[in-house]
Amino acid sequence: xxxxxxxxxxxxxxxxxxxxxxxxxxxxxxxxxxxxxxxxxxxxxxxxxxxxxxxxxxxxxxxxxxxxxxxxxxxxxxxxxxxxxxxxxxxxxxxxxxxxxxxxxxxxxxxxxxxxxxxxxxxxxxxxxxxxxxxxxxxxxxxxxxxxxxxx
Numbered sequence: 001x002x003x004x005x006x007x008x009x010x011x012x013x014x015x016x017x018x019x020x021x022x023x024x025x026x027x028x029x030x031x032x033x034x035x036x037x038x039x040x041x042x043x044x045x046x047x048x049x050x051x052x053x054x055x056x057x058x059x060x061x062x063x064x065x066x067x068x069x070x071x072x073x074x075x076x077x078x079x080x081x082x083x084x085x086x087x088x089x090x091x092x093x094x095x096x097x098x099x100x101x102x103x104x105x106x107x108x109x110x111x112x113x114x115x116x117x118x119x120x121x122x123x124x125x126x127x128x129x130x131x132x133x134x135x136x137x138x139x140x141x142x143x144x145x146x147x148x149x150x151x152x
Contacts, residue, residue, distance in 0.1 A: 007075025017063035024062040033073035044130030047103035054110040073102035081112040088143040096134035
């Protein structure tokens, strides 16, 4: 049994130590907002925060994050960056299919937690590891810029 700190709450999980965090979140804890995309840490759909840093949950053994703070899309709205990003996502009609959006928001929230007014180059760099199959990159960048202006 390993205890994780997920969205500020301790949660005990009985699974093999090398089980990817993604499957622990989805299958053991019922948190299905984090998506499976490629399974190789390349597309970003599975992005969560570990101690405030974006991490690919599909390739992170869950035992490796015991004792660390894990934030998922279900909990990101508890942060000021997450709240303003979610509002900007809606205001700018960012999602089409929506599959990548949780990972996109998690990467953007990590950026805004570090850089309150990112440049276009900083936004592009921070978001470069997240693939959007629908191609809404312009709206994603627009929403991140809007969210940065709305941070108080």
